[in-house]
Amino acid sequence: MPRAGLTAERLTLAGAELADEVGFDQVTVSALARRFDVKVASLYSHLKNSQDLRTRIALLALEELADRAADALAGRAGKDALAAFAGVYRDYAREHPGRYAAMRMPLDPGTAAASAGVRHARMSRAILRGYDLAEPDQTHAVRLLGSVFHGYVSLELAGSFDHSAPDPRETWPRIIDALDATLRNWPAS
Amino acid sequence: MPRAGLTAERLTLAGAELADEVGFDQVTVSALARRFDVKVASLYSHLKNSQDLRTRIALLALEELADRAADALAGRAGKDALAAFAGVYRDYAREHPGRYAAMRMPLDPGTAAASAGVRHARMSRAILRGYDLAEPDQTHAVRLLGSVFHGYVSLELAGSFDHSAPDPRETWPRIIDALDATLRNWPAS
């Protein structure tokens, strides 16, 4: 009987694929074992437990999305950067709904601090350099960006926009326009 | 042996309380049975299955929030209405995180159409009457409002704002200000 060659990395990647196919909360140690044609208990040499698997998928997704965003942001500034960042975010969620859902999983503080989440935060701030915002408004604006992107993407993914015209494809650029206008003209305290 | 007096309504309410206490995805038929000191199988006379329970909790939350929002909106218009609506949304999520999470559960189209979700949509549109937006911009704006509220509230609930100053309490009103400004000055197509 040859060995299956499991590693935490391969399991995480397969778990991410599984998440995209069947939904993040259907990602189960058992399903993963089936996918590798291996007994369930075997995975516990590589994963601490089910929660560990989910956390690894979340961290993978954060890294992947941060990489894509960094690529998209290179050489752009202002509204151009804003639109590129937003586009990456949305596209990733549409291509990888399971991974996207994984990203929203609460991480414990230590894990979060060591994750690519901090790159995301830095990139948001980098985008805002194209606008003229001093602290604390910059932080408020970072949170606004995060809220809009995450909120829109998750409502769209949940199908909340499906049953009313117009097509969400039209709404997205208009929201970018609105955000850009808001940032250029941030209301004074 | 006296009967426990279970009904779908009591189960739903208890399920909602359970969700607020331990999180929506920890709401389980078994836990609910324990709470009523009753055997698990007994609940299946009142609930079709676990999914049915979750759906009922979601519908309850949608109703409750719609009621609160309607109260808050009465007699208000413009930014006043916007801030009141936003406040209700956020407060509800903080008071009832489990119910709030339940609301984000995907509903099948028929159920969604019969739910209080339509009241939410109507109220969003009502708020926008205080601003001068024609279709399709009004729909874009409805989606923006939904995205910001949902996005902010769920990021805050997930603790995403916990580890950076300033306090989210300061950010929220500034985001309302920014939204108000955006709506008053919606960028032309």
Added chain:
DNA sequence: GCAGCTGCCTAATACCTTTAGGCAAGCCGC
């Protein structure tokens, strides 16, 4: 006060999670 309905129970199946302990595959030195 009893007949019938129906609410709650027991029993059983199936799946997921997790731990403990065993066997052998494959790499390491010789």
Added chain:
DNA sequence: GCGGCTTGCCTAAAGGTATTAGGCAGCTGC
């Protein structure tokens, strides 16, 4: 090449959740 050791994957087992089938008894209506 070969013997030993590590360790990857296995069997076994216990415990939790979901769900269905079928039974008995408590309540309601007459």
